[in-house]
């Protein structure tokens with residue numbers, strides 16, 4: 308079997324960003340409104356710092372007003388809730404994102420549910436979860452990682468997934484479950500599998516579309532993949548890379564891998580997303596698209612199609 312098509316998430320994300328930039332210009336020229344995105348981070352987690360920095364920078368590049376709140380790790384829940392409420396009330400802010408994970412002493416669910424659902428560009432608020440799960444994709448903000456994954460699947464298979472079986476490995480609220488709703492809305496026959504699924508490899512081998520969101524490095528090997536499947540790897544895991552040698556401090560260098568063993572899966576799949584360069588870049592692009600959508604909505608304008 309020929310090597311699988313490598314689905315280029317970086318290129319797809321760049322196209323979305325160009326669409327967002329053009330849409331922002333059109334909105335601002337027509338109405339004078341500038342989309343505003345506020346990102347909030349609590350603590351010094353290095354990966355989160357990088358993601359938040361990229362989001363704020365990308366927002367500026369898209370022509371948005373970009374607001375960043377960096378709060379110390381010991382910030383109280385009440386202080387964070389006040390920051391969120393103030394952003395809810397700010398008419399210049401159309402999108403609010405609180406970077407996850409939050410420090411242990413803060414109730415993540417409480418914070419997420421405090422974000423105004425109409426500014427919830429992460430799509431985590433129960434109102435948006437409800438909209439998505441009742442099929443109201445026109446009104447819902449869809450979580451960025453599943454929304455981006457879905458666009459990549461659509462690039463390969465088109466809009467209608469009738470007759471396709473999709474298996475999602477992972478049942479998280481921010482990836483697995485919304486991914487299932489999106490695939491269902493596109494007419495796929497959907498299974499959510501997880502750590503308690505019996506004979507997981509056999510279940511996965513039934514999938515025309517296999518989405519891996521387990522958070523375990525390279526767990527899905529060749530035996531999980533059906534010949535000709537489309538494989539979407541949502542995992543981002545940093546592991547030691549002995550082959551790259553040592554860092555200056557004497558510890559092993561590291562590399563990013565997904566939840567799928569790329570080489571093994573690519574030998575069987577028709578198409579597969581790499582890590583890095585697959586779903587990851589789509590997450591930030593979809594955040595920009597959701598923010599523009601929110602701003603367009605407040606101006607009564609149609610957002611650009613993606």
Ligand SMILES: Nc1nc2c(c(=O)[nH]1)N[C@@H](CN(C=O)c1ccc(C(=O)N[C@@H](CCC(=O)O)C(=O)O)cc1)CN2
Nearest residue numbers: 358405406407408429451583584585586587588590591
């Ligand atoms: N409030 C939110 N918190 C978190 C979300 C989210 O969507 N909303 N998602 C993740 C982290 N995340 C964005 O926040 C994110 C993760 C990865 C990437 C990405 O582009 N990854 C690159 C590799 C980057 C690297 O070299 O380290 C890739 O896969 O190519 C973007 C965004 C958790 N928190």
